[in-house]
Amino acid sequence: MKAQISNQIKRGGNCVLMTITAIVAMVAFIPSSVALAWGPDRPTYTMAKPADHVTFNSITNNSTVGDERNFVHIKEAGAEKYSDSVEVVPGKEYIVYITYHNDAASNLNASGVGVATGVRLRSQFPTEVTPSKKGQISAVISSTNAEPPEVWDEAFMTTKYDQVLLRYKEGSAKIHNGWGSNGSVLSESMFESGTYLGMDELNGVILGCAEYGGFVTYTLVASNVGGEISKLVSRDGQNYYENVTARPGEEVTFSAEFKNTGTRDLTNVTFHDNLPEGMKLVNSTTYLYNNSHTNGELMTDIIDKNGFNTGAYGKDGWAKIVYKVKIADDAKCGSSLVNRIFMDSDQGEISDGATVNVECNNVPTELPSTGPAQIVGAIVVVGGIGMLAVYWYRSQMALKEIKK
Numbered sequence: 001m002k003a004q005i006s007n008q009i010k011r012g013g014n015c016v017l018m019t020i021t022a023i024v025a026m027v028a029f030i031p032s033s034v035a036l037a038w039g040p041d042r043p044t045y046t047m048a049k050p051a052d053h054v055t056f057n058s059i060t061n062n063s064t065v066g067d068e069r070n071f072v073h074i075k076e077a078g079a080e081k082y083s084d085s086v087e088v089v090p091g092k093e094y095i096v097y098i099t100y101h102n103d104a105a106s107n108l109n110a111s112g113v114g115v116a117t118g119v120r121l122r123s124q125f126p127t128e129v130t131p132s133k134k135g136q137i138s139a140v141i142s143s144t145n146a147e148p149p150e151v152w153d154e155a156f157m158t159t160k161y162d163q164v165l166l167r168y169k170e171g172s173a174k175i176h177n178g179w180g181s182n183g184s185v186l187s188e189s190m191f192e193s194g195t196y197l198g199m200d201e202l203n204g205v206i207l208g209c210a211e212y213g214g215f216v217t218y219t220l221v222a223s224n225v226g227g228e229i230s231k232l233v234s235r236d237g238q239n240y241y242e243n244v245t246a247r248p249g250e251e252v253t254f255s256a257e258f259k260n261t262g263t264r265d266l267t268n269v270t271f272h273d274n275l276p277e278g279m280k281l282v283n284s285t286t287y288l289y290n291n292s293h294t295n296g297e298l299m300t301d302i303i304d305k306n307g308f309n310t311g312a313y314g315k316d317g318w319a320k321i322v323y324k325v326k327i328a329d330d331a332k333c334g335s336s337l338v339n340r341i342f343m344d345s346d347q348g349e350i351s352d353g354a355t356v357n358v359e360c361n362n363v364p365t366e367l368p369s370t371g372p373a374q375i376v377g378a379i380v381v382v383g384g385i386g387m388l389a390v391y392w393y394r395s396q397m398a399l400k401e402i403k404k
Contacts, residue, residue, distance in 0.1 A: 104208025114208030118144030122194035177214030226262030272307030
């Protein structure tokens with residue numbers, strides 16, 4: 001270990017002249033105008049008057065980052081400048097930037113007093129950001145012989161979207177310095193217990209002076225889980241509405257259209273239907289349409305409680321389910337039958353419904369009575385009419401005799 005340190009000291013130069021600027025050339029920062037959540041409160045130093053012991057990120061006039069206590073920054077990928085906060089948008093990537101610097105004077109390295117050991121970086125990031133829930137990115141730099149033993153800082157993420165999910169881009173965490181470990185991919189243990197930093201090796205050993213420091217970057221991918229499902233019903237199989245009127249015994253056609261409106265894949269997308277009482281699925285009428293089945297595929301029973309798993313759908317992925325339902329012969333006149341379809345996935349559930357209003361034929365509510373009394377009454381009436389006719393005829397004949 002002493003030999004490695006000695007070689008690294010010989011390879012180094014004047015600490016004041018060879019600052020970290022050479023390592024992070026052209027990296028720009030936006031000065032912060034708000035109080036930052038760094039800690040702990042600790043003695044500070046300058047490039048001209050560094051520390052007389054191992055301590056991290058405590059110089060206030062670093063020519064690249066300014067006050068080293070503010071050592072966590074972030075920017076949208078492709079943007080020019082890093083900042084203490086960023087507004088995130090689904091579908092974009094964001095780069096986290098973490099500076100580390102052992103502020104011990106370089107003349108303390110030969111004796112070992114200025115050499116930091118057991119140097120580790122631990123970082124955390126939010127998995128979700130909402131308008132009411134600001135995301136916090138933190139970094140902790142620790143060392144077994146530093147004073148204080150660890151220092152920390154934070155950057156923040158906000159959004160105007162209902163929900164933004166964040167995930168680490170695999171393999172993106174890298175160390176950047178002027179030494180042999182430059183460009184090395186850091187272990188994802190950095191997001192748990194922490195991972196070692198270093199110079200030629202990631203062994204936790206870092207000498208005092210800016211030229212032995214560096215920075216770590218990693219990328220976060222912003223996405224949102226979103227899906228839309230719209231269910232309509234048709235009486236003729238061609239014109240679809242949110243509700244229609246049908247009669248008992250009649251068949252209607254339902255159509256449910258689904259689309260992944262988010263930027264993240266939806267996996268194990270399953271459709272199932274809960275038919276209300278008064279409806280029955282017509283066998284062999286359920287078809288699935290999507291990118292893989294543009295002409296439609298006959299599906300199994302969609303009303304099964306386990307549904308029908310149609311696989312994964314990426315951004316803008318779509319599906320359409322079409323099936324026929326018969327209105328029960330004994331469906332109650334004037335009732336409204338609401339039929340809902342559900343889309344379940346590993347990321348959540350959405351649903352929508354359409355309504356069939358049951359209309360019956362215009363049949364009198366009560367037929368005329370035809371009992372014995374009514375029949376007798378009818379005979380009496382008819383008989384009465386016949387007697388009147390007889391009397392009228394006789395009176396006409398009598399009138400003729402009188403005239404004679």
